[in-house]
Amino acid sequence: xxxxxxxxxxPNVLRPTVPADVGAxxxxxxxxxxxxxxxxxxxxxxxxxxxxxxxxxxxRTTFYKRFADKRACFDAAVAFSLAELRxxxxxxxxxxxxxxxxxxxxxxxxxxxxxxxxxxxxLLTGDALSVDPxxxxxxxxxxIPAIRGLWAAAGEEPQAHLDPRVAFGQAxxxxxxxxxxxxSEHLLRLLPEIAYLAVAPFGGHEEAVSQSRxxxxxxxxxxxxx
Amino acid sequence: xxxxxxDLRRWRLPRGRHGLPRELVARSQRERLLAAVVRxxxxxxxxxxxxxxIIGEAGVGRESFYELFADKLDCTLAAHRVLVDHLEQEVRSxxxxxxxxxxRVRSALECTLCWFAADPAAARFTLxxxxxxxxxxxxxxxxxxxxFAALLDEGLPESADPALPHATSLAVGAALTRIYxxxxxxxxxxxxxxxxxxxYQLLVPFLGEAAAREEQRLAVTPQP
Numbered sequence: 143x144x145x146x147x148x149x150x151x152x153p154n155v156l157r158p159t160v161p162a163d164v165g166a167x168x169x170x171x172x173x174x175x176x177x178x179x180x181x182x183x184x185x186x187x188x189x190x191x192x193x194x195x196x197x198x199x200x201x202r203t204t205f206y207k208r209f210a211d212k213r214a215c216f217d218a219a220v221a222f223s224l225a226e227l228r229x230x231x232x233x234x235x236x237x238x239x240x241x242x243x244x245x246x247x248x249x250x251x252x253x254x255x256x257x258x259x260x261x262x263x264x265l266l267t268g269d270a271l272s273v274d275p276x277x278x279x280x281x282x283x284x285x286i287p288a289i290r291g292l293w294a295a296a297g298e299e300p301q302a303h304l305d306p307r308v309a310f311g312q313a314x315x316x317x318x319x320x321x322x323x324x325x326s327e328h329l330l331r332l333l334p335e336i337a338y339l340a341v342a343p344f345g346g347h348e349e350a351v352s353q354s355r356x357x358x359x360x361x362x363x364x365x366x367x368x
Numbered sequence: 369x370x371x372x373x374x375d376l377r378r379w380r381l382p383r384g385r386h387g388l389p390r391e392l393v394a395r396s397q398r399e400r401l402l403a404a405v406v407r408x409x410x411x412x413x414x415x416x417x418x419x420x421x422i423i424g425e426a427g428v429g430r431e432s433f434y435e436l437f438a439d440k441l442d443c444t445l446a447a448h449r450v451l452v453d454h455l456e457q458e459v460r461s462x463x464x465x466x467x468x469x470x471x472r473v474r475s476a477l478e479c480t481l482c483w484f485a486a487d488p489a490a491a492r493f494t495l496x497x498x499x500x501x502x503x504x505x506x507x508x509x510x511x512x513x514x515x516f517a518a519l520l521d522e523g524l525p526e527s528a529d530p531a532l533p534h535a536t537s538l539a540v541g542a543a544l545t546r547i548y549x550x551x552x553x554x555x556x557x558x559x560x561x562x563x564x565x566x567x568y569q570l571l572v573p574f575l576g577e578a579a580a581r582e583e584q585r586l587a588v589t590p591q592p
Contacts, residue, residue, distance in 0.1 A: 187502035268506060271499045275552050278545075303577060308569050311545025312538055319513050319537065322506040335534050338573070347577045351531040 170208045172198045174219045177212075182261035186216060186269035213273070220270055220277075223262040224284065230255040231288075241292040242345040246353040249340035253333060254362055256317065260326030267318035282310045286343075293344045306343035313339045330366030334358040398436050400426040402447040409444065410489035414500040419443075441501055445508065451494050452512055455483050460519060469525050470575065470583045474567055476520075477543060478590055481559040481566070484547055488556035495544075495551050516540045530574045539570045560590045 176197035180189040191212060195205050209215040234251035235244035256263035270277040286306045293300035313336055320329050337357035342350035357363060404426035409417045419440050423433050437443040462479035463472050484491040499505050520536040532538060546566055550559050568584035575583070 185503045185506065187500075187505075272502075272505060275496050275499060278549070304572060305565065305569055307549075308542050308546055308566075311549070312541035315513070315541040315545055316534070316537060319510060319541075322510040322513075332534070335532050335538055338532055339538070342572070347531075347572050354532060 169198075169200065169204065170218070171222075173200065173205060173208055173215060174222050177215050177219050178223070178261040178265055181216075181219075181269045182264045185272070186265075187272055216269075216273060219265060223266050224281070226259075226262060227252050227255055227266075228284075237295075241296045241298065242341050242349045242353050243356075244292050245289055245340045245345070246337045246357055249336050250333060250357055250360060250362070253317075253329060253336050257326065257329040257366075260321060260329065263317050263326065263329065264321045267314045268321055271318075278311055278314060281314075282307055285310060289340065290344055300344040301346070302343060303346040304342045309339040309343045328366065330362050333360065333363040333366070397426070397428045397432050401428055401433060401436060401443060402450055404428075405440075405443045405447045406451070406490055406493045409497050410492040414444065414497045441504065444497075444501060445504065448494060448498060448508065451490055452515075455480070455494075456515060456519065458483055459516070463519065463523050469523070469528060470571055470579075471586075472523060473520075473539075473570060474563075474583060474587050477566055477570060478560070478563055478587070480543060481547070481563055482590060484551060485557050485559040488551070488554075491547075491551045491556040491559075495548050513537070513540060513544075528574060532573050535573045538573055542566065542569045563587045563589050 173194060176194045177189065180193045180197055184193070189212070191202060191205060194212070194215065195202050198205075205215075209218065230251040231248035234247040239247065266281070274280075289306070290300045316332055316335055317329065320326060320332065334354040334357055338350045338354040341353045345353070401422060405417070405422050408421045408425050412421065417440065419430065419433060422440070422443060423430055433443070437446065459476050459479050463476035465472060465475055467475075484494075498508060501508075517537045517540045520539055524536065530536075543566060546562055546569075547559060550556060550562070564584045564587045567587035568580045571580040571583050574580075
């Protein structure tokens with residue numbers, strides 16, 4: 143079994159300590175988090191509505207008030223997870239950063255967010271594939287233009303050194319491989335590769351190698367190898 | 369898994385339910401079931417496939433099925449293993465040919481692309497349907513991914529100094545992600561066209577851009 147994510151790290155108003163009269167939004171959120179945790183433990187396919195409602199400490203009726211079915215809840219969980227990672231990526235760099243450094247910082251922040259909460263990574267890289275094999279294409283359309291945009295914003299014509307679609311798929315596979323092996327605590331060891339894959343498509347191999355080395359020397363990466 | 373199953377791919381092709389080739393009928397029931405589960409699952413999808421479909425396609429009785437396999441999943445995973453064993457064997461032999469390392473990588477990649485292109489049903493079964501089998505997918509994915517990364521590692525010359533610690537996993541990932549996408553889009557037969565571009569993508573982390581371009585130029589799309 144995988145190591146469960148530690149919720150102490152992420153302040154969460156929705157733990158069972160909150161009063162029962164929390165708003166509808168937080169109840170919905172609690173259901174989403176229950177699905178993410180259950181998928182992390184036993185995968186989406188094996189997760190039942192009963193698993194979700196017992197983790198979220200709600201009734202089936204409440205579940206069905208918020209979501210039409212397990213799939214609808216899953217889609218909401220994917221949207222939530224993507225928003226979390228997007229927020230981490232955006233917070234990790236400032237508008238003035240050179241594009242390659244910005245992308246490295248964003249990629250590092252995303253991987254750190256996944257390491258803090260492996261359920262997100264399991265959901266997005268593993269389970270999503272089982273639910274909708276075309277899902278990688280959907281993510282990619284969110285991520286690649288954002289990365290290309292960083293180069294464009296810096297006034298540099300983005301040049302495709304490596305196929306960004308392949309790089310994106312490689313990153314997902316590497317992450318899922320760690321998750322599948324139950325090594326979510328080692329996710330940060332992938333920092334050099336993830337930084338490389340994020341930078342290489344538009345920054346080129348040489349730049350990607352430099353950024354990869356910087357990522358490997360970051361405190362998080364060093365700690366992950368300790 | 370016994371060695372005589374390694375030729376599953378050769379007799380998986382009969383079309384339709386009629387006229388199964390004689391050589392196929394002569395094979396053991398287990399082999400027929402393995403070939404059947406590949407065909408039926410690739411066509412109907414894993415979820416919609418039933419044991420009834422498999423035994424119908426194989427011409428094997430239900431009782432015999434359950435003597436050989438615990439359930440549909442068991443049969444699916446057994447067939448998956450046979451196919452991936454076969455792929456690994458082919459790739460290993462391509463990769464072991466004498467020659468400089470980049471050339472051997474090219475030949476392993478070409479072999480991989482042709483393997484998937486040769487049988488779109490097996491390609492779909494091996495890559496796409498596997499992700500739908502449930503929790504066992506994780507284990508199987510991890511095992512097979514590690515197997516191909518190890519294979520690439522074994523042949524890596526001492527002198528190779530990739531810029532990244534997990535460069536061989538990256539290379540396997542590049543091939544897998546691109547092949548997956550083409551197979552998902554129903555374009556397995558056209559996979560050999562990816563040979564030049566994928567060669568470049570695979571080799572850049574090891575060789576840098578200029579040398580990888582040179583290898584890309586040498587990677588000529590194989591003709592069917």
